[in-house]
Amino acid sequence: QEVPLLQFASIAKDRKTAIENARTYMSDTFAVYKNWGLQEAATVRIHRTFEEELDRMLIGSPEDCAEKLQKYVDAFGVNHIVIGRITRPDAKLEEVLDTVRLVGERLIPLVKGKG
Secondary structure (H helix, E strand, O other): OOOEEEEEEEEOOOHHHHHHHHHHHHHHHHHHHHHOOOOOOOOOOOOOOHHHHHHHOEEEOHHHHHHHHHHHHHHHOOOEEEEEOOOOOOOOHHHHHHHHHHHHHHHHHHHHHHO
């Protein structure tokens, strides 16, 4: 059975940098959702702050992210992971490439090694 997981992520060499990279982008995204009026009376509150959402996103070093992903594998049997938006839209090319390298060289081997 296929069990996919889609996670928006900010992956950097350390958790502090990943949080800094994600903060502005995600805060702006939450503001857009609020302006679009996406909140309905019968739904879960979506107008949360960045800090409130931090535990729900994949943010941190490759090691931090591997640990979090492993929790989904263990709890739900996730066997396909899709990482969305691994960098900010305004990121410089070198930052994007650094993030892709971190995912490929450090995160994927950690997750595969545990699965």
